[in-house]
Amino acid sequence: MILGSIEAGGTKFVCAIGNENYQVKDQVTIPTTKPAETLQKVADYFKDAGVEAIGIASFGPIEVRKTAPNYGYITDTPKAGWSNTDFVGFLKKTVDVPMYFTTDVNGSAFGEYVMAQLANEDVDSLVYYTIGTGVGGGAINNSKLVGSAGHPEMGHVRVKRHPDDLDFAGICPFHQDCLEGLVSGPTFEARMNKKGQEVPLSDPVWDIMSYYVAQAALQVTLILRPDKIVFGGGVTSADFLQKVRRDFAELLNGYVHVPPLDQYITLPEISNNGSATVGDFALAKRMLRE
Amino acid sequence: MILGSIEAGGTKFVCAIGNENYQVKDQVTIPTTKPAETLQKVADYFKDAGVEAIGIASFGPIEVRKTAPNYGYITDTPKAGWSNTDFVGFLKKTVDVPMYFTTDVNGSAFGEYVMAQLANEDVDSLVYYTIGTGVGGGAINNSKLVGSAGHPEMGHVRVKRHPDDLDFAGICPFHQDCLEGLVSGPTFEARMNKKGQEVPLSDPVWDIMSYYVAQAALQVTLILRPDKIVFGGGVTSADFLQKVRRDFAELLNGYVHVPPLDQYITLPEISNNGSATVGDFALAKRMLRE
Numbered sequence: 001m002i003l004g005s006i007e008a009g010g011t012k013f014v015c016a017i018g019n020e021n022y023q024v025k026d027q028v029t030i031p032t033t034k035p036a037e038t039l040q041k042v043a044d045y046f047k048d049a050g051v052e053a054i055g056i057a058s059f060g061p062i063e064v065r066k067t068a069p070n071y072g073y074i075t076d077t078p079k080a081g082w083s084n085t086d087f088v089g090f091l092k093k094t095v096d097v098p099m100y101f102t103t104d105v106n107g108s109a110f111g112e113y114v115m116a117q118l119a120n121e122d123v124d125s126l127v128y129y130t131i132g133t134g135v136g137g138g139a140i141n142n143s144k145l146v147g148s149a150g151h152p153e154m155g156h157v158r159v160k161r162h163p164d165d166l167d168f169a170g171i172c173p174f175h176q177d178c179l180e181g182l183v184s185g186p187t188f189e190a191r192m193n194k195k196g197q198e199v200p201l202s203d204p205v206w207d208i209m210s211y212y213v214a215q216a217a218l219q220v221t222l223i224l225r226p227d228k229i230v231f232g233g234g235v236t237s238a239d240f241l242q243k244v245r246r247d248f249a250e251l252l253n254g255y256v257h258v259p260p261l262d263q264y265i266t267l268p269e270i271s272n273n274g275s276a277t278v279g280d281f282a283l284a285k286r287m288l289r290e
Numbered sequence: 291m292i293l294g295s296i297e298a299g300g301t302k303f304v305c306a307i308g309n310e311n312y313q314v315k316d317q318v319t320i321p322t323t324k325p326a327e328t329l330q331k332v333a334d335y336f337k338d339a340g341v342e343a344i345g346i347a348s349f350g351p352i353e354v355r356k357t358a359p360n361y362g363y364i365t366d367t368p369k370a371g372w373s374n375t376d377f378v379g380f381l382k383k384t385v386d387v388p389m390y391f392t393t394d395v396n397g398s399a400f401g402e403y404v405m406a407q408l409a410n411e412d413v414d415s416l417v418y419y420t421i422g423t424g425v426g427g428g429a430i431n432n433s434k435l436v437g438s439a440g441h442p443e444m445g446h447v448r449v450k451r452h453p454d455d456l457d458f459a460g461i462c463p464f465h466q467d468c469l470e471g472l473v474s475g476p477t478f479e480a481r482m483n484k485k486g487q488e489v490p491l492s493d494p495v496w497d498i499m500s501y502y503v504a505q506a507a508l509q510v511t512l513i514l515r516p517d518k519i520v521f522g523g524g525v526t527s528a529d530f531l532q533k534v535r536r537d538f539a540e541l542l543n544g545y546v547h548v549p550p551l552d553q554y555i556t557l558p559e560i561s562n563n564g565s566a567t568v569g570d571f572a573l574a575k576r577m578l579r580e
Contacts, residue, residue, distance in 0.1 A: 125438035141434070141437075144432050144434075146431050146513075147431075147515040148432065148514075148516060148517050149415070149516060149517050149548065149549070150515045151515065152512060152513055152514070152515055154512055154513050155512075156512055156545055157508060157509050157512050157513070158450040158505050158509075159449075160448040160451060161450060175541070175543060175545070177450070215447075215448050218447060219448075219509055219513065220513060222442060222444055222446050222447050223436075223442055223444050223510060223513055223514065224436055224438075224513065224514075225437040225440045226439060227439050251448065253464050255443065255446055255464050255465070256351070257440060259439070
């Protein structure tokens with residue numbers, strides 16, 4: 001099989017051509033400028049490549065319901081110029097192959113799920129969170145992406161506030177102190193007037209962060225009972241996840257069985273943000289098989 | 291088809307015989323005493339009834355993973371005498387038919403899902419919460435029950451505390467101020483030394499309750515994107531759900547599209563706690579069809 005992957009981000013589109021074993025044969029990076037310009041370059045890249053299907057993991061919000069009149073669109077995004085863009089429709093004018101259209105985090109979730117399956121891990125369901133400029137999450141349940149009325153927006157749940165953080169209002173323009181408003185990368189500037197990279201892990205702010213992230217892990221544990229929770233994104237690190245595991249164990253208090261925490265709450269298996277590419281290939285492959 | 295339903299509760303077992311159209315042909319109530327005594331009465335009821343399959347919606351926690359050595363057991367329940375009870379194995383000695391074993395709330399969730407489908411509602415996924423002596427939830431995603439590492443325990447998530455409720459410690463013996471510790475029926479006694487039925491809806495405590503319940507609805511909205519959220523249990527009422535819808539709308543702040551709130555956040559379609567019976571019949575029927 002020849003399969004395509006599009007990771008559509010706010011600053012760049014990473015397009016790749018690969019095979020059913022998730023091997024990348026060619027890859028190109030296209031800067032995110034205006035929709036027509038960017039998408040035409042993407043379409044041209046795939047035009048004569050012989051791809052049989054393409055998986056697309058896009059920034060959002062996007063319309064993923066096949067029955068919606070604007071299926072395949074980026075909808076009302078804060079990214080200037082990109083609201084109401086017919087992503088899939090535009091590409092199909094040049095490359096008319098089956099396309100699986102989903103969010104960036106769903107693509108990453110599916111990639112991590114596929115890798116766990118290849119490694120013979122006992123993983124039938126998985127949650128992938130990214131904690132970076134924003135916070136988002138995607139989930140697989142019994143091999144299917146979760147979400148019926150639309151795609152998840154796991155970053156905007158509310159959490160119990162940390163007693164040492166009650167004065168911080170949060171920075172989400174929609175919800176102030178939702179999860180994203182409390183733990184996304186820019187909260188470091190808002191709380192401390194520093195970049196996150198400059199704040200050592202010994203700083204107590206990381207314990208506040210891990211308390212909130214552990215509550216997110218607790219929510220999906222108790223709502224979805226997944227086999228694995230993966231945390232990606234620039235704020236995450238191996239040392240930070242140690243704190244998250246500690247706080248998660250304390251919050252769960254042994255209430256339900258979970259796998260050993262170093263296997264349950266993990267960094268991505270696929271390095272260099274490659275999860276979505278594998279996920280895109282796998283979703284494209286699945287389209288051809290169904 | 292002749293199908294069986296067992297709703298196993300802490301005070302009584304409701305057993306029913308029905309058909310593939312979810313019509314109850316016969317029903318019996320058996321008090322919950324000791325496991326062997328209760329389960330033998332249940333087995334005797336079904337012994338010569340000719341049922342082809344049985345759906346079981348049980349109090350928990352229970353083991354629902356087919357690969358687990360103690361699949362079909364009630365595990366470490368607080369219900370005296372019932373820990374480590376081989377529920378399915380015991381029944382199969384007398385009635386050896388296929389049995390679908392799940393939680394009470396999963397059974398109710400499936401029943402409400404089936405009713406929505408019969409009513410031609412556009413419902414592919416649904417969450418059912420009960421708010422009563424305890425708080426629990428079950429979910430359907432793309433026609434399948436959610437939960438891979440076990441069944442959900444949605445009552446034990448954490449929520450942002452209401453500013454007028456910060457002095458209340460919560461009553462969950464495992465987590466203090468988790469959702470169940472803040473909104474289950476016995477919290478009325480703990481907060482006000484009154485029974486919930488004695489507290490009029492004009493009392494501000496109901497606004498505290500609805501703030502927490504709305505956060506639960508928000509969590510599953512943003513994590514699962516279901517088409518419908520049903521609230522059952524003794525604490526719930528039509529008037530209380532009006533408050534929940536109000537607080538939910540404020541918390542969501544238009545961030546994702548949801549159906550009209552009076553269709554999205556609802557009481558059960560099936561009255562008199564009958565959701566689980568329909569769900570049991572439907573799960574039994576599905577077992578025979580698959």
